[in-house]
Amino acid sequence: MNNAKKIETWFDLVRILVAVLVAYAIALVILALISDDPLYVIQQFIVGPFSSFRRFGNILSTMIPIIFTGICMCFVYAINKFNLVGEGAVNLGGCLSACVAIALSNKVPAWLLLIIVLVVGCLAGMAASLIPALADQIFHADVCVVSLMMNYILLYLTNYILKYRIKDPGSSITASYKWAPALKFRNIIPKTSVHAGLIVALICVVLAAVLFYKMSFGFKMRIVGLNPVFAKYIGIPVVSTIILAQVIGGAFAGLGGTVQVLGMFSSYQWTALTGYGFDGLMIAVLARKNPALVPLSAFLIAYIRTGADIVSRTTDIPPEFVSIIQGIIIVLVAAEMFLSGFKRRLIFNSAKKALAEKEGKA
Amino acid sequence: MEALKMENITKIYPNGFVANKGITFSVQQGEIHALVGENGAGKTTLMKVLFGMEQPQEGAIYVNEKKVKISSPLEAIELGVGMVHQHFMLLPSMTVAQNVTLGMEPRKNGLVDTQKAVQITQEMSDKYRFGLDATARVGDLSVGLMQKVEILKALIRGAKVLILDEPTAVLTPQETRELFEQLKLLRTEGHSVIFISHKLEEVMELCDNVTVLRHGYCNGTHPISELDAAGISRLMVGRDVVLKIEKEDPKPGKPILEVRNLTRTNAEGKKTLNDVSFTIHEGEVLGIAGVEGNGQSDLSDSISGMVSYDSGTVKLNGKDLKGMKIVDIRSAGMSVIPEDRMTVGCVNDLSVQDNAIADRFDKKENMNGIFLDKKKAKSITDALIKEFEISCDSQDEAIRFLSGGNIQKVVVAREFTSGANFVVANQPTRGVDVGTAEMIRKYLVRQTREKGIGSLLISADLNEILEVSDRLLVMRQGRIVAAFPKANVVDVDELGEYMLGIRTMTAQEMEGVL
Known part of the structure; x- marks a missing residue:
């Protein structure tokens, strides 16, 4: 399969995961300013939904x-x-x-x-x-x-x-x-x-x-x-x-x-x-x-x-603030261009490698 | 003094296409210098390099004998190079003064000084006798006047060298004469003008020197006084590689496509097709030569049902196509290799398979009841990939990952196997590698001879049109201006003269060949 295509397919998944992580990190920073116990809030946010049936x-x-x-x-x-x-x-x-x-x-x-x-x-x-x-x-x-x-x-x-x-x-x-x-x-x-x-x-x-x-x-x-x-x-x-x-x-x-x-x-x-x-x-x-x-x-x-x-x-944490965090997560996840420079570099490098290999063989 | 020199410019595009090869080109102060060449000869690329829109791989640019690096249009403007694009870059809802001073508005107390802007624009326009009203809205101006606004925009930014990309293409003869007077005035003022044009009589009338490009190479710079129009045409067109295609003489059968008095006015109100009539028979390739933009695209779009026309008829296999849906036109026997494969001929993001079967996936024999038949699609595509030697990693790969030549092979494969008995091939080999081009040409000839289909070949590539066509027509300004019964014996210089408007055949001369 074409390398560029493979990279594009995998990249979407990785990108969403990274986006979620970055969003939680940003949320953590902001929470540190307004909450007495930011780690607990984040923990509730992340694992709370799975904590009970x-x-x-x-x-x-x-x-x-x-x-x-x-x-x-x-x-x-x-x-x-x-x-x-x-x-x-x-x-x-x-x-x-x-x-x-x-x-x-x-x-x-x-x-x-x-x-x-x-x-x-x-x-x-x-x-x-x-x-x-x-x-x-x-x-x-x-x-x-x-x-x-x-x-x-x-x-x-x-x-x-x-x-x-x-x-x-x-x-x-x-x-x-x-x-x-x-x-x-x-x-x-x-x-x-x-x-x-x-x-x-x-x-x-x-x-x-x-x-x-x-x-x-x-x-x-x-x-x-x-x-x-x-x-x-x-x-x-x-x-x-x-x-x-x-x-x-x-x-x-x-x-x-x-x-x-x-x-x-x-x-x-x-x-x-x-x-x-x-x-x-x-x-x-x-x-x-x-x-x-x-x-x-x-x-x-x-x-x-x-x-x-x-x-x-x-x-x-007041519910209004929760909506803000939710917004950050969704914006980052939905942003198609997020990390796209990184993706382009990956594709470019793989193309360069393929070319070098081809020339090496010839 | 040399106002500008481009030395040994080589430009290769990221897809490997070499547009300029070691071109050296210089312009003296106070001269009007023509840059001529066929489509794809590299004129536009060379000017994009000069205007900082493209970066060359090799070569140097000198302005006023000082070596410079131009990496953006802003830098080009700073160095006194101005460009008037073929498609105007103007804001129609704003006034002339606002357009001219855009981005460099005179200010007073931090606000735009509208009065001052109007004043300097008006002064400049009067100085060069442009006859513009600085307070008029650009959208209300004629095309000729809009072009003046463009020129003014360049001049007010201090342009000493003006690049005009086919400026007369949009003008009436009167406007053209007026423009020439003003350009000559600019020349006396010490400005230099680079004049890109296809119209040799204009070049003869206006310019001091001419540089000819062909296939990306520079074919020399000559004083106009030493050449005539036929001489320039020979330098521009001159045949180098002759690709011979072995084919026996056609045995035309019954008529397949009959075009009668086809006339079309485009959205800008310009007559792009003017009373065009011809017939194509079974087993023959009819070629249409002409400088691009003389109605060829409208002809192919009108025949294939993509656009409507004012009057006339198009009959395919005896059926009048007027008002028919494209799907019905296709089943009446039409197939089309469009001019622009990336925007018309395929869907970039869909797979090779999807693109290959896009015209036939919902035919009964290719469906599995109400569902798409993936197996059938795969076997159809496999066969096409094999027959047309399409190189791709897998047929599920998005088509945009393929090279231009292979994308074109997918389009050609689909259109030649659709079961149609007529094909419009509009620039079928543009921008594809030599091997693929040869294959496409041979296939076109073979299909026509063996299967008895009729073909309409529209091409700006003279070698191609002379080798592949049986009969040959020449189009200029929406009209058929010449018709030759045997394309491969046409003299290329003579053909060039018909294309460029130096000669025109009379109706009697063309009788029996249309």
Whole structure:
């Protein structure tokens, strides 16, 4: 195998590990200034998430929704359109699924209702994502701006539905009527909050990876994303591929909203954006837009989140500061150019060596 | 006095391409010096070296007889060398004065002194009779005036030597005449001008001396008074290595591609194709010669469906291609070897295999039900690698790790095996090594003769076009200006004269050859 390629492949892994270490080192320095016991804080951050079964469970349940949005962003990112509607798609998917679940509870069998609800989530996400995609293609409205605005439109639309259409007046908090308990995802690991949604998420990972790498649409999509001029020249329908990729991505985000709502709650309660959509972008970047790597990068993000949560609850560090540390880690991990000079030197040296060997033989 | 001297310049690019070989070139103070040569002769590289955009491996540069090192355009400007690029480097939303004084704005109390900027710009423009309004927005100016802004930018930074890279390519004849007057005025003021051009009549009219480059070598500097246009053309084009290709005479069959009255206006409003008509038959290679930028790219893009055209028809195997999707054009029998393999011909980050099968992976026989058939893809690619002698470590290797010649082989392999009976080969051997170039040429001829496909060869390489083509057309300014029934007996000097606009054939002369 070509040396340069080998170096590039290995380098990504090494780079992420080094980035995490550097980030923790920076965090340690800052913590030394504001904490009485910085080593303890760091220890909680790093090993805390693995210190008990329940905490490890927290990592897994944190992963569930962001696997869906991570897959969503892999599709969007693959065709180079920054459609950030994942956020709104999650809310819309969750809310419309809840409406259907409430309306049809005890009217159709639970298994059928579950399927209907999941399909509604997908459709909601597809619709949410289609709007910025079309605006981009037809009106050349920047897909990034339109999708960010869409997120707020969808948030307030779902807030309206929650407060004026499905709110349970008997509830002390802002929550909808409850749906049939049979609909709620069961816990799959006792004494944790890990629910069956994790299985749905992993099935989606497999589906997305197959679509990406085993089917012609995935291949077309990757070509369009990497070189649209070539795609046009070779006869791939560029516009429809771009729109379809975004719609498929939206379906996964919408489904993620449904799964999260059914897994964590027995009534619909979201009144703010969840942040899962933006996590999805980060995960897709980390996974190098490969859906098969999404669980891994989702695990990394969930691990950092869980560690941060533990630190803010068990130490003297305020939660705001924890968010800063988390930010440092993520920025360094996501920075593609981090250590790139080092990589170039490695490739250059190996090329020089190969040349010298060749000349030696000749 | 010598304003500038470049001595023994050798420039090798990181991919091993030798663009300049021991070129010595000097410019006197107060002269207009022409630098001419075919595309790829090394003119642009030489000027990039002079302007500090490229570093040579060997050689020295002297400015005012002092040895200097120019490692960036900023240093070049400091030494009094200014460059007017072919593609203007201007900010359209800002005024003339803002553009001209950008980065060196006059200041008052720490703020930009707009009035002063306008004043010095206006004075300079008036001095050289550029006729510019310093307060006008650059975006509102004509191309000719934008070029004046570029020149002014160089002059205000103290340029004594001005490099103009094909300045008249974008100008109307009237604007060209005006530019020449102003350049002559600059010459009397003691400035030196390096004038890069393809248009020999302009060189004859304007310049004092001419330096000819060919294939990276300097072919001498001559006073214009000792040469005529035909003489320069001979120095520029002159055949050195003649690559002979053995081929029998074509036996043209029925027409495959019929182009009728094709006319196209590009986004800038320039007519790039003007009433182009020709027919290509089974079993023949039609060559199109011409100085680059005379509509060849638009012709190949229009035929292959990459761009739309104003009027005319393109028929492939009897089907009118107008408005057809590219995928359908391809299945109607079209294959294309594009001019720019890196941006059009392949996807850098995908593997050799992905690139080789990009046009056929979703054909029914190459799919496994609804899934891609990896085994089939591998066997198709293996066969192509073997047949076309593509050297790569593995077919899963990203194509960007291959050499230029091998990348081109992948493109050629894909296009020649797509099952099409017509191929557009646009500069198929540009920038590839001699061996690969020869192989591609022979393959093109063999496919045409043995399989009876029709080929359109567009090339700036005269050896190639004369050896490979059966019939030969010459394009200039979007028109067919000459047609020869047998390419391999065409006199290269005569061809050069048609390419450079010294001669044009009448419609009667071309009848029956189109």
